[in-house]
Amino acid sequence: MRGRQKPLPVQGIHRDAEFKAVEKDGEILFCEVSDDFPSDADSPGATIADTFQETAFAHPSRLTSSEQDLLRQALLGRILHMGFRSGVFHVEARVRYSVMKYVEENGTLDLHYNMTRDEKQGPKPSAKQIQFMCRHILS
Numbered sequence: 001m002r003g004r005q006k007p008l009p010v011q012g013i014h015r016d017a018e019f020k021a022v023e024k025d026g027e028i029l030f031c032e033v034s035d036d037f038p039s040d041a042d043s044p045g046a047t048i049a050d051t052f053q054e055t056a057f058a059h060p061s062r063l064t065s066s067e068q069d070l071l072r073q074a075l076l077g078r079i080l081h082m083g084f085r086s087g088v089f090h091v092e093a094r095v096r097y098s099v100m101k102y103v104e105e106n107g108t109l110d111l112h113y114n115m116t117r118d119e120k121q122g123p124k125p126s127a128k129q130i131q132f133m134c135r136h137i138l139s
Contacts, residue, residue: 012094012128013102013111015061015071022087022138026080033061033068035111036092038102062111067095067125074127086138092131097123 015033022028035058040050061068075091101114 012096013063013098013100015063015093015095022076022079022085022089026076026085028072028076031072032059033063033071034059035061035063037109058110062100063095064099067098067100070125071095071127075129078129078132082132084134084137087134088136088138090131090133090135091129094128094130096126096128098125 013035015036036054037056037058039052039055040046041052043050063071071093075093079089079091097117099114099117100111101117102109103112
């Protein structure tokens with residue numbers, strides 16, 4: 001990287017997907033999705049000095065059930081692709097082109113359905129893994 005260029009973040013709503021256990025055949029036994037609110041570095045005016053330090057979580061997630069299913073299946077696929085068949089995993093991801101967006105109302109930031117997205121007919125939502133931690137391998 002030349003000079004002090006601004007890093008290019010993965011666009012999308014940040015989600016934590018906590019896979020508590022995966023059976024030997026790769027079936028999810030428990031999966032929990034929570035909303036991770038935007039950090040300073042997520043803002044449009046972010047500078048190199050801003051960080052991705054986590055600010056707040058909401059549980060349960062306000063994502064639509066189809067986007068939560070998208071996260072489950074996409075992240076399970078990544079875990080299986082890495083060769084894991086059973087264990088406890090913490091995976092963080094971003095939902096790109098989500099039907100939800102963060103809106104501030106009366107000083108409170110929360111997820112709301114993005115009605116303007118329907119008018120634009122944008123790309124389908126997709127999941128992008130940004131962090132993976134294997135917490136425990138089950139035998």
